[in-house]
Amino acid sequence: MNYINTLEEGNNISTIYMVKQVNPATTKAGKDYLNVVLQDKTGMLNAKVWEPNDPGIDDFDSLDYVEVTGEITSFNGALQMNIRRARKVEMTEVNEADYLPCTDKDINQMMDEVVSIIGTIQTDDYKKLLEAFFVEDEKFAAAFKKSSAAKAMHHAFVGGLLEHTLNVAKICDGYCKLYPEINRDLLITSALCHDIGKVVELSPFPKNDYTDAGQLIGHIVIGTEMVKEKASKIEGFSPVRLKELMHCILSHHGELEYGSPKVPSLVEAMALSMADNTDARMEMMKEGLEADLDEEGWTLKWNNALDRRIRKTSE
Secondary structure: OOOHHHOOOOOEEEEEEEEEEEEEEEOOOOOEEEEEEEEEOOEEEEEEEOOOOOOOEOOOOOOOEEEEEEEEEEEOOEEEEEEEEEEEEOHHHOOHHHOOOEOOOOHHHHHHHHHHHHOOOOOHHHHHHHHHHHHHOHHHHHHHHHOOOOOOOOOOOEOHHHHHHHHHHHHHHHHHHHOOOOOHHHHHHHHHHOOOOHHHHEOOOOOOOEOHHHHHOOHHHHHHHHHHHHHHOOOOOOHHHHHHHHHHHHOOOOOHHHOOOOOOOOHHHHHHHHHHHHHHHHHHHHHHOOOOEOOOOEEOOOEOOOOEOOEOOOO
């Protein structure tokens, strides 16, 4: 198999990829063609089918697996593929694990760490709430373990939501050791809950796209409602604790222009916002440096997520 991250300009390949997207288009001269996005576990590749009515091009749709034959070219500094042949293949011909991006961490081990962190919470309300999600709700826990943290920006892979959440909780734990004014139980609980709405906002792999609820409501409000509903089933849950926890979740993007319904007004909310931003941006840097670099270590392409070119640190 020719993994996408190993391709070079001039390669002629014949390999099975998953079709992430396919859209019909028309050139300025009025000629029909197809815009295609191919995917494997190492990344995505833009492709074109210039002769969609050719007998060597099978009909295919998004999320189909297709054996494509063609040449790797370069356009505006990015690799793409000109597809000459396309054969739709059956699921029995592929190993799905080759086509879904996945965390390089052990998912079960990370989930064990989450449960271990829950065990350090001293406040009964918060501990019962976390156990209700991550221990007792098997359907939620299974979805949480496999979900992506984003469609594309950061941690956009199987296990990405779990990895990001665990990282944020660890960063927050570090804040608690530096700043004694922080209520650790509130901050760690909000860290573990801040993105739970993404199990509803994003569809499962291989699609990993925004659901209707994701587009109409968004994970911040969805997650806040999920917390409120779980808390309502815990007898005697403190209304003040619930209100403060909901505020942390509602404000975790930090600014109104970044999608937060509220800005942080509690020290724990401010700490959560910074921890969330830190892990997201560090992952963007990590993923960005996996792109092609020039001789001085700078990325060849502009990094749209970070709105800059980035450079690998000299050794």
